[in-house]
Amino acid sequence: MATSVRRTSCNLCEAICGVLVTVEDGRVTDIRGDESDPLSRGHICPKAVALRDLQDDPDRLTTPVRRTPDGWQEIGWDGAYDLVVGKLTEVQREHGRNSVGVYLGNPNVHSLGALTHMPTMVKQLRTRNRFSATSIDQLPHMLASYLLYGHQLMVAVPDIDRTSYLLMLGANPLASNGSMMTAPGFGRRLKELQKRGGRVVLIDPRRTETAAVADEHHFVRPGTDAAFLLALIHQVIADGHACPAPYVDGLPAVEAAVEDWTPERAAGITGIDAAVIRQIAHDFATADRAACYGRVGVSTQQFGAVCQWAIQVLNIITGNLDRPGGTMFPRPAVNALLGLGRGHVGVWKSRVRGLPEFGGELPVSTMAEEILTPGADRIRAMVTIAGNPVLSTPNGRKLDEALDTLDFMVAIDPYINETTRHADVILPPAPPLERDHYDVIFHQLAVRNTSRWNDAVLPKPPQARHDWEIFRDLGIRLLRGTPMSRRKAIAAARLRMSPRRIVDLGLRIGPYRLSLRKLRKSPGGIDLGPLQPALPQALHRKNKRIDLAQRMILDDLPRLESLATGNDGELLLIGRRHLRNNNSWMHNSARLVKGKPRHQLLMNPDDLAKRDLTDGQLVNVSSAAGTVAVEVAASNDMMPGVVSLPHGFGHNRPGAQLTIANQVAGPSANDITDADLTDTVAGTAAVNGVPVTVTAG
Ligand SMILES: Nc1nc2c(c(=O)[nH]1)N[C@H]1C(S)=C(S)[C@@H](COP(=O)(O)OP(=O)(O)OC[C@H]3O[C@@H](n4cnc5c(=O)[nH]c(N)nc54)[C@H](O)[C@@H]3O)O[C@H]1N2
Ligand SMILES: Nc1nc2c(c(=O)[nH]1)N[C@H]1C(S)=C(S)[C@@H](COP(=O)(O)OP(=O)(O)OC[C@H]3O[C@@H](n4cnc5c(=O)[nH]c(N)nc54)[C@H](O)[C@@H]3O)O[C@H]1N2
Ligand code: SF4
Ligand SMILES: [Mo]
Secondary structure (H helix, E strand, O other): OOEEEEEEEOOOOOOOOEEEEEEEOOEEEEEEEOOOOOOOOOOOOHHHHHHHHHHHOOOOOOOOEEEEOOEEEEOOHHHHHHHHHHHHHHHHHHHOHHHEEEEEOHHHHHOHHHHHHHHHHHHOOOOOOEEEHHHHOOHHHHHHHHHHHOOOOOOOEEOOOOOOEEEEEOOOHHHHOOOOOEOOOHHHHHHHHHHOOOEEEEEOOEOOHHHHHOOEEEOOOOOOHHHHHHHHHHHHHHOOOOOOOOOEEOHHHHHHHHOOOOHHHHHHHHOOOHHHHHHHHHHHHHOOOEEEEEOHHHHOOOOHHHHHHHHHHHHHHOOOEOOOOOEEOOOOOOOHHHHOOOOOEEEEEOOOOOOEEEOOEOOHHHHHHHHHOOOOOOOOEEEEEOOOHHHHOOOHHHHHHHHHOOOEEEEEOOOOOOOHHHOOEEEOEOOHHHOOEEOOOHHHHEOEEEEOEEOOOOOOOOOOEOHHHHHHHHHHHHHHOOOOOHHHHHHHHHHHOOHHHHHHHHHHHOOOOOOHHHHHOOOOOEEEEEOOOOOOOOOOOOOOOEEOOOHHHHOOHHHHHHOOOOOOOOEEEEOOOOOOOOOOOOOOOHHHHOOOOOOOEEEOHHHHHHOOOOOOOEEEEEOOOOEEEEEEEEOOOEOOOEEEOOOOOOOOOOOOOOOOHHHOOOOOHHHOOOOOOEEOOOOEEOOOOEEEEEEEO
């Protein structure tokens, strides 16, 4: 028997753990952590093993399929490409270029070939109706980065390996493995932090897995963190602890804006004691090295933009930005900022609701109505790429309905699932173990500078195509229809270049002058050291200064007045992640779904008692968007007045061909999240803090 151990990194989440894959006679028999990886140091989570399940999953498509009256039919690649490009150009010829909509899902950022080739292909569609998971995720981080540092991807990450005080809001890295902060083995890093004498303080409406290991945890009323953060800034300034770097402007305007945001006022809104707010402000400002970090819970809520701006302001005015142990800018071997524009916001608005674009994309909360509302520029054909928006975006049922009305839909996706079942054609890319891997995005967000290239672990079968080959072949066909120009010649050349070649170029022009040849000599990755100070030179602003007084944000502060208490009997819904789930699409792995059910609505026992409900019973959870039925589980870990439901469930929709996932119980949280509930600053979906009522089912 031919046995070998090969190296790669797991691409399922942002932690990019190095893994060792044992292959016997062409089949994976073992996956374990790679101790030699300088970033992950051997860490993996249960999902790594599911890479093997993806590889072996009989439901995974390996050739294109086309919908026919008799069901799905396999077709050849060339025929599929011609069909797709023919239909899309036909729709655009008849209804204009914006009549084709695009949704880009999460796994795109985890695939080298998608990052190198997908944007060029999508650009050839020349549509303004582009959507992605960004607007139900990290948009507020990118907006704050764009406004303050001049580039949407210039994200400051907490230097957790050197900090002595970590203040976290709305993040549960012990379940999520960290996000907008690549820090594999987060639990171990926290223990090391505490061993150094450091403190971890967490603000979350649920006492989470991360709360269990934090030094302090405080409940916060969902959606009100902005008030807490403004009060922290207020208190830091009042205590005379504001000491921003000389290249920072706008402190007086911030001081004026937070003047009325006393800890007492914030306490009434957030449910966090004024004394606690004062203490945190004091501890943060006087800690040796402090970092404030906020994730999904403070991004996908009605004040996401204010929150992410305020987090930056807190780090900046306490002198913690760009210093070891504070928040710092990674310097990866391939500069991801070069591949993406600096960003822009509000250059155009969505047709139906007038929501602003960000970085060329419209908020996903408006996607269904852009399909359903008649008029010029209505979306009549959709392209979904690595996305499952029926389960992942608000008002999933409405989107289900909308997708059914399309003239044409193509999905680039390995599964016939809740979303792609609506497609006319599905183009499946080869799975992770058959692809080369270099992490272009997550080295840019990592808490340590490292670099790692891995050749594909397994050969791709001849009938399969890599994602980049699919984008290349669609892109070239889209370019063919019209006369050649210089712009198009560049696009064509780019599409024809392999990801390998692009990474090699990126490494060569990068700050460490590496090359693919050099990297391939160390398949466990190479260490490029801890994060280094880089400001003000690294700012993507001409004057090399940071202006805290951002109009877009300051003008939004009056809206905070609306943070009053809710209606009688109303509860606020928040989300939840579990170590063994991965957004909407990994429930087809028997290994991951086994064990106790984890789809229940969590609710504080007092809230159950008030409604005469009992633990385990079926309840109806209703919002302005709809109702779902689900079992309720009593939990003392929930803040009173708050209930929690995980997203990514709601399988077994007719036509979805997911043998294992279709047996997994639990409704889709996004059948009751509300597309009308957004952060008005940039249109981010507010899926946390949704008003709901819970009644006996
Ligand atoms: N209520 C609520 N909703 C949420 C969230 C929440 O916290 N609460 N979180 C939001 C967040 S942060 C995100 S990122 C989104 C994610 O939502 P989506 O962007 O929809 O991404 P996934 O749910 O990961 O779905 C991935 C899809 O890509 C396919 N896929 C998997 N691997 C590949 C691949 O290599 N190539 C291609 N082409 N396709 C692949 C899968 O089959 C699946 O259809 O969900 C958001 N939705
Ligand atoms: N196992 C697993 N790992 C994942 C994913 C997955 O689905 N499963 N998804 C990946 C993706 S796409 C992402 S974006 C990341 C997300 O990474 P995280 O943001 O760390 O993930 P969550 O577990 O959603 O953590 C959000 C926390 O915010 C809290 N919260 C909700 N509302 C509020 C609020 O108003 N204020 C405050 N302060 N807290 C609030 C929730 O209780 C929850 O604990 O995880 C990634 N990693
Ligand atoms: S934490 Fe788990 S899912 Fe994330 S990269 Fe590591 S092994 Fe993969
Ligand atoms: Mo995400």
